[in-house]
Amino acid sequence: MFSLIESFRSAISSVRAHGFRSFLTTLGIIIGVSSTIAVVSVIQGLSYSINQQFEGFGSNSISVRSFTPRSERLKGKIARITPQDVERIREGVEGVEHITPTLGSNVGGTSSIKYKGIEAFGQVAGSTYTYQAVQNIDIKHGRFLSYSDNQTRRKVVVIGEKLREDLSLPKNPIGEYIFFAGEWLKVIGLAEPKGSFFGFSQDNFAVVPYSTMQSLNGNLLEPDIFVQLQLKNLDNLEQIKGKIKRILRKEHRLKPGEDDDFKIETPEQLTSGISDVISMLTIVLGGIVSISLIVGGIGIMNIMLVSVTERTREIGICKAIGAKRHHILLQFLIEAVVLSLLGGIIGILLGYGLGMLASASIPNFPPANVPLWAVGIAFGFSAGVGVLFGILPAAKAANLDPIEALRYE
Amino acid sequence: MSLILLEDICKYYYMGDQQVKALSHINLTIKPNEYIAFIGSSGSGKSTMMNILGCLDKPTKGRYLLNEKNVSTLTQNELADIRNKEIGFIFQSFNLLPRASALNNVMLPLVYKGIPLNLRKNLAKEALEKVNLADRMDHIPSELSGGQRQRVAIARALVTQPSILLADEPTGNLDSQTTQDIMTLFDELHNEGQTIIMVTHEDDIAEHCHRVVRLSDGQIVEDYENERKLANV
Ligand SMILES: Nc1ncnc2c1ncn2[C@@H]1O[C@H](COP(=O)(O)OP(=O)(O)O)[C@@H](O)[C@H]1O
Numbered sequence: 001m002f003s004l005i006e007s008f009r010s011a012i013s014s015v016r017a018h019g020f021r022s023f024l025t026t027l028g029i030i031i032g033v034s035s036t037i038a039v040v041s042v043i044q045g046l047s048y049s050i051n052q053q054f055e056g057f058g059s060n061s062i063s064v065r066s067f068t069p070r071s072e073r074l075k076g077k078i079a080r081i082t083p084q085d086v087e088r089i090r091e092g093v094e095g096v097e098h099i100t101p102t103l104g105s106n107v108g109g110t111s112s113i114k115y116k117g118i119e120a121f122g123q124v125a126g127s128t129y130t131y132q133a134v135q136n137i138d139i140k141h142g143r144f145l146s147y148s149d150n151q152t153r154r155k156v157v158v159i160g161e162k163l164r165e166d167l168s169l170p171k172n173p174i175g176e177y178i179f180f181a182g183e184w185l186k187v188i189g190l191a192e193p194k195g196s197f198f199g200f201s202q203d204n205f206a207v208v209p210y211s212t213m214q215s216l217n218g219n220l221l222e223p224d225i226f227v228q229l230q231l232k233n234l235d236n237l238e239q240i241k242g243k244i245k246r247i248l249r250k251e252h253r254l255k256p257g258e259d260d261d262f263k264i265e266t267p268e269q270l271t272s273g274i275s276d277v278i279s280m281l282t283i284v285l286g287g288i289v290s291i292s293l294i295v296g297g298i299g300i301m302n303i304m305l306v307s308v309t310e311r312t313r314e315i316g317i318c319k320a321i322g323a324k325r326h327h328i329l330l331q332f333l334i335e336a337v338v339l340s341l342l343g344g345i346i347g348i349l350l351g352y353g354l355g356m357l358a359s360a361s362i363p364n365f366p367p368a369n370v371p372l373w374a375v376g377i378a379f380g381f382s383a384g385v386g387v388l389f390g391i392l393p394a395a396k397a398a399n400l401d402p403i404e405a406l407r408y409e
Numbered sequence: 410m411s412l413i414l415l416e417d418i419c420k421y422y423y424m425g426d427q428q429v430k431a432l433s434h435i436n437l438t439i440k441p442n443e444y445i446a447f448i449g450s451s452g453s454g455k456s457t458m459m460n461i462l463g464c465l466d467k468p469t470k471g472r473y474l475l476n477e478k479n480v481s482t483l484t485q486n487e488l489a490d491i492r493n494k495e496i497g498f499i500f501q502s503f504n505l506l507p508r509a510s511a512l513n514n515v516m517l518p519l520v521y522k523g524i525p526l527n528l529r530k531n532l533a534k535e536a537l538e539k540v541n542l543a544d545r546m547d548h549i550p551s552e553l554s555g556g557q558r559q560r561v562a563i564a565r566a567l568v569t570q571p572s573i574l575l576a577d578e579p580t581g582n583l584d585s586q587t588t589q590d591i592m593t594l595f596d597e598l599h600n601e602g603q604t605i606i607m608v609t610h611e612d613d614i615a616e617h618c619h620r621v622v623r624l625s626d627g628q629i630v631e632d633y634e635n636e637r638k639l640a641n642v
């Protein structure tokens with residue numbers, strides 16, 4: 001049997017013989033593969049870092065937040081999770097390791113904080129000692145909130161690095177007092193910086209004890225609370241969700257048929273939303289890739305047809321000394337595959353480089369990450385394109401009549 | 410026993426509605442170890458004859474027995490196999506692969522024969538030694554003189570140990586000294602038992618052969634033994 005190695009050797013030598021032309025031929029494939037790999041690597045880096053963000057959240061936790069259905073919003077009602085709701089959940093739900101209520105100073109927004117005449121804005125939350133684990137906070141100086149801080153409503157605060165900088169607090173701000181919502185709060189802890197996420201600083205925060213926050217918020221009529229529950233295990237997740245739902249519906253006096261005015265979410269739900277976006281992007285990309293690969297394939301077919309014509313005489317010589325159809329077919333097919341694989345490999349390397357460059361040049365963007373499956377698919381597709389678009393020129397070469405081929409000038 | 414038997418071979422070409430009889434009603438027998446020259450004016454059908462003998466082309470009509478096997482009915486792939494194993498072709502314009510070294514050119518028929526690399530290399534080297542080109546085997550054709558190129562082509566034709574060596578005006582592109590060298594090589598090969606069929610239009614080349622067949626307008630008009638040569642044997 002005719003050796004494949006021989007075909008490969010001759011394919012590589014003929015690709016090298018026309019170095020620049022080969023490069024131009026594979027350009028379509030290079031561009032298609034590299035742009036895909038670049039975008040995939042950036043998206044993958046992003047989703048990897050998003051998943052990292054949610055890991056702190058704990059995989060066996062549930063979150064409960066208020067949600068105003070559209071119909072209610074039109075009537076001017078705004079749903080809330082109240083301290084009383086939290087107490088009812090605490091009393092009524094079993095199998096919960098700990099419950100972490102978080103009270104925003106001002107739903108979603110930032111609040112004014114002052115220190116020695118300097119004013120800064122940060123996100124202030126009231127929560128319990130379990131907030132540290134739930135939010136994955138590491139302490140650089142001092143300590144985090146304790147159980148007793150909450151019990152005794154101490155006027156203490158743990159701050160993030162960005163807020164410390166903005167307020168021009170000392171590098172070690174423990175013991176300093178900052179002014180928030182009409183009260184002086186003692187800084188007892190400084191968190192390790194977490195850096196930025198999508199360009200937003202994650203260190204522009206302050207946490208005070210939950211009970212302290214409630215009293216600070218005295219002027220606020222109805223505070224809205226975000227509740228995270230750490231479960232003992234995941235087995236009775238659905239039961240617990242059902243139980244919370246019943247408690248809240250009863251507390252909020254919802255009639256049967258009325259929509260919930262709250263949402264109970266598991267981390268899977270949050271991450272699956274992101275996965276949906278990512279898989280959509282992947283489909284769109286897939287479309288772009290297939291178009292660019294087809295264009296690249298046509299480029300290869302074109303140059304292979306030229307190459308067959310140019311080498312008509314050589315084909316005649318090979319046939320005269322005994323080459324059969326499949327020898328010639330294989331030789332040109334392998335040449336097309338070598339060309340497109342070359343494009344694929346250059347594209348993968350280039351795409352990875354571009355992805356790295358892109359994520360490095362956007363400040364605080366997570367690093368690019370090329371998954372092996374993307375490399376595999378890029379490789380497989382380029383080989384496939386080579387076969388698909390190489391078959392026609394190769395068949396043309398294989399079907400040449402030896403005499404006519406030899407006579408070709 | 411005959412090596413080649415042609416029975417009523419015709420080859421017609423059609424130019425528009427005009428028929429060109431390149432060969433008409435050829436009957437010919439060639440025995441092993443013959444040394445034959447086809448001669449005749451340009452357009453008399455010599456190349457057409459060689460192409461049919463070499464299984465590169467099929468006759469329009471007639472029967473061709475090679476080694477007592479009817480090859481007129483074979484498929485393209487079967488013909489390729491015959492060309493590979495039974496026939497060594499030598500062309501006026503050498504027809505070497507321009508990008509391959511002399512060694513690789515000589516190895517190529519063995520690739521199609523499925524000979525493993527090591528053996529292939531050894532056989533090709535032997536063939537190149539036989540034509541006195543062992544020291545040039547890494548050169549590509551453009552680095553070789555005309556005579557050297559034709560030697561490479563002869564080595565390529567010999568490497569599969571074919572039953573027939575076919576040469577269509579092998580010295581047509583060579584100067585007189587090189588022509589003499591190449592003809593001496595053919596004589597030696599014939600003395601070793603090789604069957605050689607060549608085309609020429611030069612009388613002094615035909616002189617080397619033992620049998621001369623003259624073609625005119627696609628027909629054999631003369632077929633004679635070279636008395637002087639035969640006397641020498
Ligand atoms: N492919 C072809 N198509 C048409 N006519 C051809 C073809 N090949 C050869 N001929 C004709 O056949 C005749 C014999 O040609 P050829 O065998 O090449 O002659 P020679 O080799 O003796 O010069 C010539 O008249 C030539 O024009």
Ligand SMILES: [Mg+2]
Pocket residue numbers: 455456457
């Ligand atoms: Mg001729």
